[in-house]
Amino acid sequence: MTIAHLSRRTLLQAGAALAASTALPTFAHAQAATAGGRLIVAADSEPKNLNPAIVASNGVFFIASKVVETLAEASFSGKDGLSPRLATSWEGSADGKSVTFKLREGVKWHDGKPFTSADVAFSALKIWKPLQNLGRLVFANLEDVETPDDTTAIFKFSKPTPLQLIRNALPVVSSVVPKHVYEGSDINASPANVKLIGTGPFKFTEYKPGEYYRLTRNADYWNKGEPKLDEVIFRVLPDRAGAGAALEAEEIQLAAFSAVPLTDLSRISKVPGIKVISKGYEALTYQLVIEINHRRKELADVKVRQAIAHAIDKKFVVDTIFLGYAAASTGPVPKNAPEFYDPTVPTYAFDVAKANALLDEAGYKKGADGKRFALKLRPAPYFNETKQFGDYLRQALSAVGIDAQLVNADAAAHQKAVYTDHDFDLAIGPPVFRGDPAISTTILVQSGIPDGVPFSNQGGYASKELDDVIAKAAVTVDTAARTDLYKQFQKLVATDLPLINVAEWGFISVARDTVVNVSNNPRWAVSNWSDTTLKS
């Protein structure tokens, strides 16, 4: 125990940072030069596998990104939107079949062993490509990683792989774990998947299931002078009202990922000493999408789909359901991805008369009861907002004579009903745009995806034209040409509406004013926090 005589209460009474700077000599690692302090953060889930090299998900990154580093992180100002971490530079060959990474020198693992290119090669070939949920796609054609010296890793691909994709994917798929810890063992069952060993600014110190994760300062961090904090504690608070109360009572200093519900924000923003921040999630954009089952004959008609798009008042959705913390969507790529975003796609203004006319034209006249046909509508239960949008959509559709019957289920049941059994006509889903359309966006409309793949096209939509564009973009190495293809992709989706994009949103962080350097990159909540600090 490094903090034997110091309770959180004493810390808080004296003001966290002040106490930290004066009363913390009991910390084994505390150094006079750093501001120090303990940052307590609300966490709502406890991933069973915390290894970000295997599970590239926000729930895992939230905690693990402070311990295990990626080759590069997202940045507001850096070249290509990246800031170098374990890699210092990257360069693609003209044929798209190799990418050379220069690695940082003088980096050490938390167990003291040096970090080398062998670790990168091992992570890529043994974990990212075969085991990681997103890496399986991004590194599908990775053949080999050559390591001519300790600080060079050359990725060799069997087919041309666009550097643009690799670059955009780096913050998500490139968590490097130590070869010497994992080699020769069953990687999926390694104890190091919970008790992480990385190169990051914080070491994984303690996990008490159901209570908290404790990360402590890595005194040997390669970036001298960082991290600023002595400890980061993720406190498990499953109840959302609990996170807000704990913030107000100064028991925690930060709640990210909208742990404080939207409806509480206007009240809590007025509490002195608390700030509400909507920045820092630009590269983690969630999209509110209506998934359509094209096996239904009515929905196979593009006029019906257009009518549904016209029936939705996106402004109302943004203002009332998201309380303004969202933006109306135009297509499958969000505005937060300026590299790809195309605003010139066909749009569908809120127009009930037009929607009715389109449905009449399609041959679905209103019956005596004012109804044209009935649909089964399944809103995903993962977010309050997806459920509320389900209620809204039912009303919006009834205004144009479509009788939508809501079917609510819990997460696992929804997942199976929509993505395996196809037991839906319309579903409401929250897919994520992960920096590049090829990572998790094209899969939403591409044909030929097997049953049971969550967040993919399970509506039976198939368009040769769209499939061709997606396939071509996947092997187009030239950045400008590839970007153009994705602009075409957006036009095709917005025209034919295999699904309907309604809104896009990022999360909200709520922090005490004492927390400094919050939200200073577009994936802040899942970045390394080495410059985050507490002031008195």
Added chain:
Amino acid sequence: MLLIVIILTFLLLESASGDAVDAYLLSIGGGDAIVAKSLRQSYGLDQSMLARLWLYFTSLAKLDLGWSVAFGRPVLDLILERLPNTLLLMGSATALSFGLGSALGIVAGAKPESIRDRTLSAVSLILYAIPSFWLGLVLSIVFAVQLRWLPTSGIETIASGKVGLARAADIARHLVLPVGTLALIYMALFIRVMRAGMAEAWQLDFVLFARSKGLSRTRIVLRHVARNALLPLVTMLGLQSAAMIGGSVVIESIFAIPGFGRLAQEAVSGRDAPLLMGIIVVSAVLVICVNLVVDLVYTALDPRVGASENRA
């Protein structure tokens, strides 16, 4: 009996749509078909239902509760980790509500239909009608957020390094709000049962006899009326134990206490069959034990109930 419980639980979970793999893939934001298939294989979900049920029984016979797929840890470890918290929370809540409830029940039942009785009845009715999550949140806002007398949540101060008595005091402070919330709600039930039992006992002949003997009113209330009314209360306590061991999902979530109720809820949403069955088996065993204790208490309270006597 236990066998039936296990089979029913298994079937119930089986009939819910979606399995552990669906739940897991969802939590990690998706995965492809090959990942899903290999996960199902490693969890044994590709085997038939009967084969899995048989496997469960054979390992249970060896006192092995199996492996939790949602947590990736042995079920027994998880249960042993959570059970003490729940027993502490629910045990103190039940003891407090039983003590206060029976005392207030005696006050109310000492003079049925008096103003005192009517007031207490009304209060208990109101308490009983309040949803626990609401009461929990209100108490937490008042005492933890506004007044800052108590912590908002958690079972103890994070990484405080406290040991011994200091740690016990710390845990006690954290338990005040959740225990208070639960106790207030349970108490209502005990007040009503005690009061009803006493009101009934007043009508009985032996009470009339005791009064004609010239015994003091206090003595009649405590020794004769209350003691008789205590029996249904103890029955109630036995029934309550089942709910007690199951924990309170709501209170454990609001106050972030890693307990049994929350574990059960996580097992259901993660479609974690081994964990849920482990929880049910352990709860069933505990309920049986508690009921045994209740039966023994009966013999102490009521000399007519004899442990050795053959009543057939």
